[in-house]
Amino acid sequence: MAAPRIKGVLSPVVTPFKRDLSPDVGRFIAHCKWLLSQDCGLAVFGTNSEANSMSADERMALLESIVSAGVPTDRMMPGTGACSINEAAKVSAHATKLGVAGVLMLPPFYYKGVPEEGLFRFFSEVVQRVGDARLRVYLYHIPPVSQVPISLGLIERLLGKYPGIVAGVKDSSGDWSNTKAMLDNFAKGGFDVFAGSEEFLLANMRHGGKGCITATGNINPGPIDNLYRNWRSPDADRMQAAITATRKIVQKQPMIPALKAAIASFGNDPQWKTVRPPLVELNAEQERTLITELKAAGFSMPGLA
């Protein structure tokens, strides 16, 4: 019998770095555990994790470290996409063997304007090379960053060829009409649609979606999870407005350094501010604005060190 699919609120876990820019395993495990304590699943190695600023070896080692630390694999959906079939297959096979609930797979993102047939062949080749019936692929549609889309036509072809393996999508297009089209076309066939931002969580749940995978889950997981669990409540629209308001404060700044600055500030741990180039940490003014506005809105990170 297949394991139940992962659902709910997941966070692309931000990756802490040491002064020498190496991944900080201790802080990473601690942050994963804090997120789990808030009922937030772990989409480690997403865009907001600076995953593509790390080598495949670094990501595989980090994944092993959290598994060894007892973080439950059925709450994990690591990002395993890459520009090369080899790397995508290697990292996906590794994660699948460790028992993760699924993998979140970017399309190959170097070449632009590639044909749908080429993307189909890419994902097909990766699925076949992994060759593991436990593999669950969540396609990662994030055209503002990857510039290479996951079209409805591609989903249809992949679902047709790999039913059960191709399990869902994260839609980070920021375009609700696209998320809606994914839901309308595929949700009833067992294709799990996650909104790419909590801004669309309530709408996604109302139309048959399975939750959201969201950057701000790193700092505001409790209230987002609360809406996920109570989306049928008469209070749901107010809850949606509240979490969207928090997101909008964070979004005024560059997202990844802002998330790290918030953790550094609310967790009293300045080392968290470190990002890997090509990203740059917030300047003093940006940081002051972010923290002041979050505090004024009554924001907190309960239970953080």
Place this chain on the structure above:
Amino acid sequence: MAAPRIKGVLSPVVTPFKRDLSPDVGRFIAHCKWLLSQDCGLAVFGTNSEANSMSADERMALLESIVSAGVPTDRMMPGTGACSINEAAKVSAHATKLGVAGVLMLPPFYYKGVPEEGLFRFFSEVVQRVGDARLRVYLYHIPPVSQVPISLGLIERLLGKYPGIVAGVKDSSGDWSNTKAMLDNFAKGGFDVFAGSEEFLLANMRHGGKGCITATGNINPGPIDNLYRNWRSPDADRMQAAITATRKIVQKQPMIPALKAAIASFGNDPQWKTVRPPLVELNAEQERTLITELKAAGFSMPGLA
């Protein structure tokens, strides 16, 4: 005494693949040797080499294989850019130790809209991690694909901090006014500007550039090199028009599969048509058009098997 800098016409060497999509070492060595026989340098692992569709390990192994086969390292400028500092530094150090003339380095290309400061830190970190005085970095400006530019401001900062190490640029913007600005600002200071297409070779030479690094060098190296050697000739404009006309025939089709189809056809070796996903080989109609138009223009690949 520092070795003389590489210059002239280089080709981003297309990478042959076997039926199982693994790199075909034998055909790769043969193509490198044919290019050298036409006085064309080897910018292996460029965009047109499908370098980003290969893992770092595959690229390092291929480089070792051509060095072992006796291909001269002073005619090589391998691409070594990557999204992660680790990979860019590892591959660049490996190539530098093998004695290559220089490395062609993409900016990290996953995150878009990153600050110039972040790109400066990225390249800076890579140069420091390589830690080898023989390193020669050629910056790779190809905004239509990478979507992340190498600005004049970034070049100025990197040249200021790493004179002698930061050696030049390949400008694949397709915008002559940008190439001209690079020449005007930096060429006299020992910064070597290569046009990213033979279309701008004559203009580049007339304004102090050092040559070109061009996709179509894979199939038309002789005539392009002839213009490079004779750019002061009264016949230069006619030579420029002829090589541009050939390029325009190839450019009507998707470039990488078209180059491979031409080698397959003129070299009587159909296996050359194979590309790695997400790319797709030419369809029959595209291939017929390409080969017919090339033949009608009197195109040939002298000395090809």
